[in-house]
Amino acid sequence: MSQQTLDRAPVPARGHRSGLVLAIILTCQLMLILDATVVNVALPRIQSDLGFSATGLSWVMTAYSLVFGGLLLLGGRAGDLFGRRRMFVVGTAVFTLASLAGGLADSAALLIAARALQGVGAAMAGPSTLALITTTFTEAKARVRALALFSAMSSGGFAIGLIVGGLLTEWISWRAGLFINVPFGLAIVLLAPRFVPEPERRRAHLDLPGAVTGTLGVGALVFAFTHAASDGWGNAVTLGSLAAGLVLLAVFVVVEARTALPLVPLRLFADRNRSAAYVNFFLGPMAMMSMFFFLTQFMQDIRHFAALATGFAFLPMAVLIFTMSRLVPRLLPRYGPKPLAVGGALLMVTGVGWLTLLTTESTYFPALFGPLLLMGLGAGLAFAPLNVIVMATVPNEDAGAAGGVLQTMQQVGSTLGLAVLVTVFGSVTRSAGTTGAQLTVDGMTAAFATAAAFAACTVLVALTFRRATASPRP
Incomplete structure (x- = not known):
């Protein structure tokens, strides 16, 4: 694709075009987020097909999320400097090619390398998704709506990844979970230069x-x-x-x-609400990753769910997250961020705390269904306002950096949170005197207790929000 095509700025999105622009951006965001979990339910089959060791298998997930989170700050600043639409398109192209390579991988090393390359592409495109929404949708109500939908994709994408992964693994193959990115990625690469406006950029170094x-x-x-x-x-x-x-x-x-032009301008943290939103976007995913990682294992290893049933078990959570994303644009201007964030965080604490009661005999209703409902409702309330808080008043020249920091918090929080929870799980299972399924469940409930502590911290942070109405300025 020529530089002229990438640089050509179309007429600003209006009318039906604004819907197409939003669809292009949200499709990319959903694709990037669900790939963190789309292979989760397929891990046993991946291990069998490619000969992964028990300890090496976790790198199928970690290689993607670690590279994605680690390079997001650089990707955000690169979008500010070299053009957000250009980075959006190039990053999506890299991600798409890496997805194709991962689906064709015939060894453990090649799959991990492809997952890491996916992370590179995601880090290039990811920060620009949020920045392009901020600069494209300048009218207050339209921006709040777009940011709420973006938040739904970011929070619900993890659960959708499990559902899609379960479907494809059961009906086709684990490789289909990677191949499915190819047609969507190609569509984004072809449509974005034509319809997505390119904001003004400034040239400088990359820190x-x-x-x-x-x-x-x-x-x-x-x-x-x-x-x-x-x-x-x-x-x-x-x-x-x-x-x-x-x-x-x-x-x-x-x-x-x-540094004169840093990856993370420290002025982004000068606003108290924005700083608190960043912290909660770090702590929240630390708690939520326990749901996705340990519950999928509980369903398959302890309760012997099939991959398809495991994926659909998370459907109530995903539906509630998307439902709340439609309500938050109406609630946020009326009540402000504090009641929504505090209420959502309390629901998350209750949901994760409920999971600490799991036993080897626990059934889906109500032992899993109840916590999933509470987590879906809580995440929808707690996270949807955070994107608006962060991006509402940030200067356009810092939009890419602000979006990069926000998504870095999410990705690093989920990656670091998973590492902490796996550590807790490992320490319990090594020291406990029981064996077999009960030992595994003991480790999981200890991890859930730790995740509940993370969720409790989000309540404390949410209490620091000002009560001012969060209505973004164009």
Whole structure:
């Protein structure tokens, strides 16, 4: 695709075109998010087909989410500097090619490499999705509606990935979960240059020191928690990785404070509501990942659900998240972010806390159905306002960086949260005296208890929101 095609800015979206622009952007966002979980229910078959070890299998998920989260900040700033639509299109193209390569992979190493390359493409396209919504939809009500739908895709995409993965794995093959991205990715690459407006960009450097220290710092922390799950916290490699991650992140903050055009402009955190929204977009996914990772294993390994049934078990949660996304644009201007965020967070705490009562004999109704309903309702209320809070008043020149930080919080939160919860699960199963299914469930309920603590922290953060009405300015 020529540079002229990528640079050509179409007439700003109006009327029916605004719906098409939003559909293109949301389709890309959904595709990027659901790929974090679309292979989750297929992991047993992937392990059997490609000969993964028990410990190596988790990298099918981690390789994608870690690279995605680690490079999002760089992708956000690159979109601000080189053109958000260009990064959106190029990133989607890379993601699509990587999806094709992953579906064709005939070894464990090739699949992990393809998943990592998917993460690179997602990090290039992801921040631009949110920035393009902010700069395309300038009327207040239209922007709130678009951001609420974006939030539904971001929160519900994890659950939709499980449903789609279950369907494709049961009916076709686990490879279809990767191949399905190809036609949607091609459509986005062809339609976006024609219909999605290209905002004005500015040229400058990419803050490579910040990119290196930030990415390596997050990666070291995730590796430390993952390593602790198998080798314990007394292991030298675990402690060394943890210390390196903390030092690198401290250096990252210093670099960002002294750089003229940083990956993360610290002024983004000057607003109290925006800072609290960022923190909750980090803590919330830490709690929610326990639902997706451990519940899929509980259903398949303990209750012997098929892959298809496992995927559809999450349907109530996905439906509620999307339902709430339609209501939040009406509720947010009236009540402001605080009541919605606090109420949603409390529902999430209740839902995850309910899962700590699971036993080997627990059935879907009500032991799983009830928590899934509460989590769907809670996530829809708690997360939909956060996108609006973050993007409502951010300057256009920082829109890509702001979107990159928000999605980084989500991806790094889910990745780091999963690493922490796997560590808790591993410590319980190593030290407990029971065996078999009961031992597995004991580890899962301990992980759910930890996730409930993360969710409780989101309540405390939500209490700091100002009560002012969240109505975004164009």
